[in-house]
Amino acid sequence: MNDTFYMRLALEEAWKYQLLTYPNPTVGATVLHKGRIVAVEAHQKAGTSHAEVLALLAAYETMTNESVDFDKFDALKAHDFLLSLPAGFFAEYSLYVTLEPCAHEGKTPSCASLLSRLKPKEVIFGIDDPVEGHGGGIERLRQAGIAVRRGVLEEACRVLIEPFLIAQKRTFVLFKLAQTLNGKIGGGVISGKASHRHTHRLRAVCDRLLIGGNTVREDRPRLDCRYIDAPPPDIYIYSKRTTWDKTIPLFGIEGREVNIGDSLAFLERPGFVLVEGGEGMLHALHDRIDWTLHYLSPKLSSNQISYNIDTQTQFLHHASCGEDVMLWSRWLGHRKTGR
Amino acid sequence: MNDTFYMRLALEEAWKYQLLTYPNPTVGATVLHKGRIVAVEAHQKAGTSHAEVLALLAAYETMTNESVDFDKFDALKAHDFLLSLPAGFFAEYSLYVTLEPCAHEGKTPSCASLLSRLKPKEVIFGIDDPVEGHGGGIERLRQAGIAVRRGVLEEACRVLIEPFLIAQKRTFVLFKLAQTLNGKIGGGVISGKASHRHTHRLRAVCDRLLIGGNTVREDRPRLDCRYIDAPPPDIYIYSKRTTWDKTIPLFGIEGREVNIGDSLAFLERPGFVLVEGGEGMLHALHDRIDWTLHYLSPKLSSNQISYNIDTQTQFLHHASCGEDVMLWSRWLGHRKTGR
Structure with missing residues (x-):
């Protein structure tokens, strides 16, 4: 077992x-204590504790067999708690993290400054923080005497x-x-409950949901986040049509903006758009x-419709999602500059 | 991190x-030394070393930083080597194995008797050996003073x-x-090289390859194992037709039997048949x-044909296979007795 593992x-x-x-970026972390894995955690939601912090808290719980009595996702409380542990508590720990610990003070305190005080034995990360003005984490750690390695599974x-x-x-x-x-x-419900919940979680964080006019007319969807009890996303219906049947449920959802048009110019702006x-x-x-x-559902069907388009993709990740399988792919139908 | 992990x-x-x-059954094993993962291995091919043996050899190599100088897949040599280690060498090791260590002496010596002499601290397994006359591994281990737990991720x-x-x-x-x-x-090559190699490995171990007459006529396949340099499988062409164009490459492959007919009665016999x-x-x-x-290939295509059938399946496993993704599913188009 090595760094890669x-x-x-x-x-x-x-x-x-x-x-x-x-x-926020997606980040994961693994903590070892003298070679034993004691925590594997990930950042879950913007504004809450980062992966490193959750992993160190989980490591503390594993090693002491005690549970912390505060909300782990509250970054300020989590930092305070970790800083209250006896000096040297993490001296025998190794921290693996996919992204260089942040040196930037945002909604949460900087992980690099936290780590420079907790002084784990070593920090191993995948890629440097690529955001302008956010780098410098590695220098802070080294100045604190922590062994640092970088570039493990860099591409992944x-x-x-x-x-x-x-x-x-x-726009992504x-x-x-x-x-x-x-x-x-099409033609009825395809995926399972876990996939529906996952879609609602994506809807809840996207800047906007983009949907085709045909789908709106045929499916008469709500496009809300009811399975996770979150506010609904704003909608852009891609259509030339100007008159709409406003009894289609998506129009009746409170607290959302619905725009209709056939311009995709808004995709030039920074952001995240989910398309259905x-x-x-x-x-x-x-x-x-x-x-x-x-979302692949575990059935083969003859009475639903196929879809046709020609493009190469690249599989990035696959995972179970309830009874379904999720497949993340990079679309290679085009080559954009600035990647 | 716990047993499940x-x-x-x-x-x-x-x-x-x-x-x-x-x-042989498919079996995997993980070895820990004082809580640290030092080996994860699996049985690879019938007649060669079992998962437990490969995992203990890998654990030895990890801990001593030395490589063994014999063929690890030679079960007799591997057992002899492990038995030649100083008594108590494995006293601090935990062995996780998906299947109860075999008590049966077959092509390879019994793992249960090997383990009862090596005396690891504990052995944790998923399911009891279900083959009649093969059980009893657990008693041997306990008699040797090894702590044994069973039933971890039993269903998986x-x-x-x-x-x-x-x-x-x-027939499976x-x-x-x-x-x-x-x-x-259909209509040209779909999957990548790694998937082709994997198919050839399956062909090399199956009892028979079953293929439809239409596919034979349209694709004119060889159905051999050339990518892995193994002997070709015997073929059963499912067809009512009695006259065949013998220039279709599969007929010209040495060392194989080709049968043609429209009876599937042979599927009642024990065995493993691969269908293409x-x-x-x-x-x-x-x-x-x-x-x-x-095998899912990372592209979307419009000029190839869809296939239609209605059945429920159950996803069992997904994995990368080169640029493709492999999806193993249980077919629920029927319910067989005796499962």
């Missing part, structure tokens, strides 16, 4: 929260935060599709999709 | 060799050896399909498929 555990955990951390760690990096320059476009194992979409639709939207966005997320 | 590592490793160990460990269990009573039928992400099959074909064969075998293996 421990970093892979951190990556696998982080992928569970891919894009759910938006506008970079892919993990690709949505975050793109979203800072222009995720096209979500639910299909049967033999590629049928079928073949028509895939073609309309052929040159603009960044990633796809396929 | 370590057993899951063993399961994940074992799935890499699913059915490639035929006629049972699924792992389902093909092995079925193949002892009647694996239907293999290569498709694009949007479910298109399209929609027609899926329908013909609708009530007889046990599992499917889908």
Whole structure:
């Protein structure tokens, strides 16, 4: 077992929260104590404790067999608690983290300054913090006498935060599709409850949900986040049509903005747009999709419709999602500059 | 980190060799030394060292930083080597194994008797050896003073050896399909090199390859194992037709038997049959498929054909296979007795 093995555990955990951390990057961390894995955690939601902090708290709980009595996701409380531990508590610990610990004080205190005070034996990370003005974590750690290594599974760690990096320059476009194992979409519910909940979590963090006019008319969707009890996303209906049946449920949801039009110019702005639709939207966005997320349901079906489009993709990650399988892919229908 | 975590590592490793160990069961093992993971291994091929043996050898290499100088897959040499280590060498080791260590002396010596002499601190396994006359491993270990726990991830460990269990009573039928992400099959090469190699490895261990007559006529395949330099499988062409174009390459491969007919009675016999074909064969075998293996290729395509059939499946495992993703599913188009 080596650096790669421990970093892979951190990556696998982080992928569970891919894009759910938006506008933050997705980050995972593994903690070892004298070679024994004592924690594998990931950042889960912007504004809450970072992966390193959650992992150190979990390591504390594993080693002491005690549970902390505060909300672990409250970053300020978590930092205070870790800093209140006896000096040298983490002296025999190694921390693997997919991204360089942040040197930037944002909604939460800086992890690099926290670590420089906790002084774990070593910190191993995948990629340098690529955000301008956010670097410098590595120097802080080294100044504190912590052994630091970088570049473990660098490419996989970079892919993990690709949505975050793109979203800072222009809109990151995720096209979500639910299909049967033999590629049928539409005509009734396809995916399972866990996939529906996951979609609602993505809707809750995206800047906007983009949907095709046909899908709106045919499916008459609500497009809310009711399964996770979160506010609904704003909607952009991609259509030339100007008159709409306002009894379609999505129009009746409180607290959302609905825009309708056939311009995709807003995708030039930084942000994260989730797209739901079928073949028509895939073609309309052929040159603009960044990633796809396929929920594959465990059935083969003959009476639902296929979809046709030609493009190469690249599989990035696969995971179970209840009875379904989630497949994250990079869309290679186009090659964008500035990647 | 707990029993489940370590057993899951063993399961994940074992799935890499699913059915490639035929006629042996697929088995994985994880070794810890004082809480540190020092080996994760799996049984790879019938007649070679079992998972426990490979894992203990790897643990030895990790801990001593030395490599053994013999063929690890030679079970006799491996057992002899492990028995030659100083008494008590493994006293601080924990062994996780998906299946109860065998008490049966077959092509290789019994793992239970080996372990009862090596005396690791504890052995934790998933399921009891279900083969009549093969049990008793647990008693041997306990008599030797080894702490034994059983039943960790029992259901997942049972699924792992389902093909092995079925193949002892009647033919285990694996239907293999290569498709694009949007479910298109046929009309040119779909999957990548790693998937082709994997298929050839399955062909090399199956008792027979079953293929539809249409596929033979349209694709004119060789159906050999050239990518892994192994002997070709025997073939059964499912067809009513009696005259065949013998220039179709599969007929010209040395060292194989080719049978043609429209009876599937041979599937009642114990064994493992790999099926390759399209929609027609899926329908013909609708009530007889046990599992499917889908190779998903990272592309969406419009000019290849869809396939239609109605059935529920259950996803069992997903893994990368080069640029493709492999999806193992249980076919629920029927319910067989005797599972």
